[in-house]
Amino acid sequence: MSQINVTINGEHIQAEAGMTILEAARAAGIFIPTLCHHEQLESYGSCRLCVVEIGAGERKKVVASCLYHISEGLVVETETEKINGFRRTILNLLLHRWDNIPAILLEKYGAKSNERFIDNMTYCILCGLCVRFCHEVKGANVLGFIGRGTIRQVVIFPNQSAKYCASSCPDEMECLHYCPTGVISSQYYGSRPADGQALPHAHPVCINEDLNILEVLERVGHV
């Protein structure tokens, strides 16, 4: 792969052509927060925490770094006031679905819950990591989304689960480890979390209060 030059936060770095901004930044040890990204899975672009500004002057624009591919001479800013403001608003909103977002993230961007927002505390931020893991890695499609818009949710399709869970994940439900609200670990934040500490485990295992994965598996006789 050929190397190309990009500038991230004023720092000139060389990165492999074909990388996304996120990949290039992480390779250079530059932190960009994500909640729906995983190195093993295809970029999805749903949490939008990884937004960065590219370009300069009038032509500056906001893009999702997990999806935008670098090109020669690309100028990227990952921590502008505008971007951090957007991240704060995104986290403020997410706090009403998941009230124990790791403090490290909340503090970094000054996010807090807002009493004017309505709570929808499902602890599922619909990042799709579990769904995509099941689909892309296991090829099982046991998990999926149903509903649209504000009523979208993750569900288990029982017939699929009866068919595939035991053979695809014989030892344990591996998808659970991908849930950031359940078993969050520093790997989701790249090789180097902001302050060098591992992030705490956040919430007991659960995808959605109404649709507990274990409960459904019990129902179909898998566990």
Add this chain to the structure above:
Amino acid sequence: MTKLTSISALEALREDILSRRDPKKTKLSVCSGTGCRAYDSEKVIDSLKAKLLDQGLNDKIDLVTTGCHGFCELGPVMVVYPEGISYFKIKPDDIDDIINETLNQGKVVDRLLYVDPEGNVITKEHDIPFYKYQNRVVFGSNQSIDPENIDDYLALDGYKALATCIGSLSPEEVLEIVKKAKLRGRGGGGFPAGQKWEATRNAPGEVKYVIVNADEGDPGAYMDRSILEGNPHSVLEGLLIGAYAIGCQKGFIYIRQEYPLAVEHLDQAISQMRELGLLGENILGTGFNFDIIVHRGAGAFVSGESSALMSSIEGKVGEPRPKYIRTSISGVHGCPSDLNNVETWANVPIIINKGADWFTSIGTEGSKGTKIFSLVGKVNNTGLVEVPMGMKLHDIIFKIGGGIRDGKKFKAVQTGGPSGGVIPEDMLDLPVDFDALDKVGSMMGSGGMIVMDEDTCMVDVAKYFLEFLAEESCGKCVPCREGITQMLHILQMICAGEGQPEDLVLLEEVAAMTKECSLCALGQSAPNPVLSSLKYFRAEYEAHVNEQCCPAHVCKELITYHIDPAKCKGCGKCLRNCAVGAISGTKKEPHVIDLEKCTKCDTCFLVCPPKFSAVTKLSGSEVLPES
């Protein structure tokens, strides 16, 4: 039908059709579009057919059942040619008079004519202000075409543009004409169609697709439906020309299943094309191969977004994907795909036939040609109107639309559908084109135009559109899903009288983030109704949050009903109609509303005779201390 194997065979067929038609013959053009069908136009047509046959007139008179004429407000609509006499609101019972007086004696049936708001009776279609100020380049031929009969389209130079392109122009030349015409996408974005074609043409790949976006979803907008219902071949011809210029052999038409008549006419048109050899291999003997697949969508608004539409065509969930790589490079199944909306495609044959210079002579500097709008809301003449780009909003609403209903005052016009914005009265001089609407925080969108009068609450309007978007967002990305949820929640609180001054700042904060961070155009434009109403009608929001007052008297929680004792004559109408017995009073004495019991259903306000107008709605400081 015999297969046409050459361009000269097509021209011979056209000659033959024209030779059998007499332009002086009386022709009745009756609308059978969805709007008029809702007014029972099919019964009118059946009755007309039967009676023409009865009287032996069926050979002397041509009856054409057409698609939408545009003036849906007054359907069913009929035009008698060659005179151009327009009849409106026709019932089956009117047919006898039309036959006896107009057809047999050449007289006009006065009661079916158009009466303008001033009471003037107008006979001829082209004198009616609704039609007079339009420039119906794309939509006009609807009135002369039976969409189920390809001969009608061929008689109007149908497929002549295609023959010109594949017979005597190179794909590059066709592309140059469309680029030179500066045709911009009519579906919302206004992206130059020629550039899009060129990008798809130049993209690497053997297999390329052209697609018609007929997933029209804006509430109140139905121009694409009416083109497909009334003149499907115009869209198909445009698509074939695009396919030739870009280098495609296959096209898709993504149309919503909820448009049954459009789907039916499209399917018929496609099979007629196949029979005539206008689709398939070696079209008109030129070596050009092309075929079409009609894909019926299940009616998700977001599927009108190009990448979501393409996912849907692939059989996946209609969810947008990031477009940092354009669909013209990687679209359906990863192949270069050119997507244009119905109206854009329908413009293409006209540009080829009349030339790019003719096309660019209409419109403004940045926006050429015409645009069809669905003019709806509190305007006198609702319907589909086609105007040259750059016409002032004022002229569309007041000249064509005939002004505001019931003598009310104009308040705002919402353009661009749920993702557009509201435009206040002092901007009515705005020339309507892509760039001007963008600049004021609204957008052209696909051409929805909802007129609002003084009785409209702008906070309520913003709430309405967000309710729509909350349901129609795909829910994939956080800014759109959570942003819309919370903006809607705040608006609901404001309308319920629970708003706080800080809410307006919070709305702007969430809106700004949603606008810039959302994955697709739906989310990016979702805050527009909120931002534009906050910008132009901030005082109304402030009245809601500071004074618990809804100035337009719409938000139920913020209003009370009151009977003015000085005006009430005690007629008892409100008392008798009140469903919950909240009104009391003796005859000929002023009545009183018990606010404890009142459910604010608005009935008393509506039934109070206009000559008294004793029932009023009060809000904020207007509320009387005793009530």
